[in-house]
Amino acid sequence: MSGPDEPQWELLPDRPEDFFGLEGDYDVLDLKRKYNSFIRKFKPEKFPEEFQKIRAAFESLNDALRYGEPLPSSQHLQFDWSSDTEQSDSELQNELTGSPAADPLYNSSSEATDKGQKTGLLERLKDEPIDVLYSELKQQPSKSPYDYYALAVFADLLPETKGHFAGWILEGLKVHQEEPGLFELLKQYFSQEIPLKELASLLLKTSRIVNSDRFYYLTEKGWDRLIRNAPFKIFRKTLSSCEANLRDHRVDNLLVFYLHILKPAIWKASQKWIDQIFAEVDSHYDELPYWLEREYYLLDLLRQYREQRDTFIQESAIRETIDRAIRNYSVLPESEADLAFLECQLLLISYEDDLLTEFPKLDKQLLNLRILWELIADDVYERVEVYVEYSESEQRDSQIQKLADQLFHENYGRRYQNITEMTSTTYVLLFLASIISIIYLIFRMFSSFWSSLLYIGLIVLTNFIFFVLAALSSNWLRDRYYRAGWRFEIMRFFQTCWLPLDEVAEGLEALNGTKKDDIEYEELDEIANLMRLDPGLFIYVTAQRLLHASH
Structure with missing residues (x-):
């Protein structure tokens, strides 16, 4: 790989800020945008090694920003020691293993010495066995941070003490409390x-x-x-x-941790424990950083969905597919969750008509699901999107105009227009007949006042009932035509156009009331509203956009 956009890999792992091009004041969201721009190019399935480097650099900065810790660029594995003989701890590891250290636990750019020893460990390793050096260092009464690091490395290489790496790092932290080098080694060990x-x-x-x-x-x-x-x-x-x-x-560290761990915990924990954690977070909601508010909103929607999921699934293959995608997004590591979510989109598109008919109307439960699905899809989309230029309004408007033509030139559109025109004519004739009848009765009112007044009241009431029933029937007719024909036209439109659904709906609303050739675009605003309230169509459109972006 080469080219002007090739990342500066030599900046990793020591200078992650420079690698991401971050400077000055930046926050978690700024970092995430930079990270997403990198992994769109270096996807884990195509560039696993590059992705791991980018991911490790992102996590080190992201963790520090979220918890308000010193940034990794200023916190390398540096120990405070001094001696006549110097050696790097990476050289120590190379000497022990016979090859360059691959494990990040053992990588460091800091200089090391064997405090209290006339000959450095690196030199002694050439002639003395590891177990002898380990035993000698273990019995040493006063140990520097580097001594504890060396003990950890030795212990991990000796068969009888293998797995004691973290134990020695903890012993070092007990003596040298929160020493930066040992602290960072232990943090990496937990990874x-x-x-x-x-x-x-x-x-x-x-x-x-x-x-x-x-x-x-x-x-x-x-x-x-x-x-x-x-x-x-x-x-x-x-x-x-x-x-x-x-x-x-501090409560802010507690909130950051709880909101991080809640996403997978919602699927495994008891309802009582989940409610307790949410109650703890709610009691300090005003103290949440602004970038955690969206995370909290997503988690609250996940909690609501978990409470309703048994009712939602209802032994439906489509709904089980959606449920599995939401669960995978919550419990799997990010790259695996993204891949699983995209695989789900392939399944959803394969259902086509069944997906549209699975959700006959948007009730409160489905409204929450749509919002949750949109948040998850937007999060995945940011990492897989290959930007497509839709900013040219002429191109977008022509596509929406094409959809409007399809809706009104197809059989369903023409039939619907004929019926609405007949209904409008009926409204006018009835209104005129009512006006003539009322005028006639007014002239007769002087000879029979009360009977004329009664007739006028009956005419007004009859007209009111008729107009109410006509409005209801018009809504029913529009909904019937939408579900019987229009939504399938819209579905086919989104197979070749990847504009957001809401953007297309806004474009249709803008065309409402306009006229082209012999067709007047009426009710487009109502069709746009039905599109927004159609969960099946929204899920289908989202799947098409995600798959197009991932390609």
């Missing part, structure tokens, strides 16, 4: 595939040593794995035990 039994135990041990509000920032990746892969009772018990060890944690 690894730790066995679930060890993970729960490690989280509890960590809470006893790092018992401040930074615990949530440090361990968030571990909780992600625990909530997705362990029974919920283990997650709940572990979280409760850890939080019992925390002191003076």
Whole structure:
């Protein structure tokens, strides 16, 4: 890969801000926009290595921004030590393994020395066994941060102590509290595939040593794995035990963590636990950062959907497909969730007419579903969209004009116009007849006042009832023609046009009342409103747009 738009890979992992082109004051949303622009080009299925680099850089910055931590660009794995002999800890790892370190846990640009030793560890490794050095360093009474790092590396390489890496890092943090290098090593360790039994135990041990509000920032990746892969009772018990060890944690860190973990938890937790967490968040809603408000809204819709999903599914293949997509979006890692959501769109398009007839009307439950589906689709769309220029109004207007022609030149459109014209003529004739009758009765009123007044009242009441019934029948007729013909024309239109549904509806409203050739475009505003209220059409249009964007 090469070209003017090729990212500056040499800036990773040490300078993620420069890699994303961020400078000055920026926030989570600014970072997300930059990240999305990169992964549209480097999709995980085509460029797995590049995607992993971009994702790792994004997560390091995103975590720091969300929790208000120092940005990674100023917080490398730097230890405070001094000695006559210097060596880099990456060189130490290379010497131990015989090859460049691939694991980010062992990568660092900082300089290292073996404090208190006349000969550096790197030199001694050439002649002495690892177990001898490990035993000697372990018995050393006073240890620097780098000593604990070296012990962690040695322990992970020796068969009898393998898996003790995190234990030594925690021991180091116990002595050198919140030391940046050790802290960052442990945070990266929680991103690894730790066995679930060890993970729960490690989280509890960590809470006893790092018992401040930074615990949530440090361990968030571990909780992600625990909530997705362990029974919920283990997650709940572990979280409760850890939080019992925390002191003076800030509520903003707590809110960030809860809103992060709620998305998968909604599908696994008990209703009581979910309500408790939402109550905690609600009590501090005014303290939420603005970028969390949308996340809260999405989570609240997910909670409402979960409460209604048994009623919604109703043993329908289409509804089960939609349900599975919403669940996958909530519980799978981002790249897997995006792919699963796009696969769902293929299934939904394959249903075609069945998808439109599955949802006969938009009730309150379906309104919430449409909003939820729109938020999820917009989130996925931002990561898969290949921008298509629709800003030229002439192109957009011509497409919408074409749709209006299809709606009114096809058989259903012409029949509907003929019926509405007949109905309008009937309205006029009835109105004129009523006026003539009332005038005649007024002239007779002087000879028979009360009877004439009664006749006038009956005429007015009859006309009122007729106009009410005519309006209702007109609405019924319009709805019938929409479902019998127009919506299928609209569906076919969106097979080759990927404008947003609401934009097309606005365009139809703008054409309402205009005339072209012998056709006058009436009721287009009502058709546009029916389009907006049609959940089946919305889901179909969304699927077409997402698949077009992903291609």
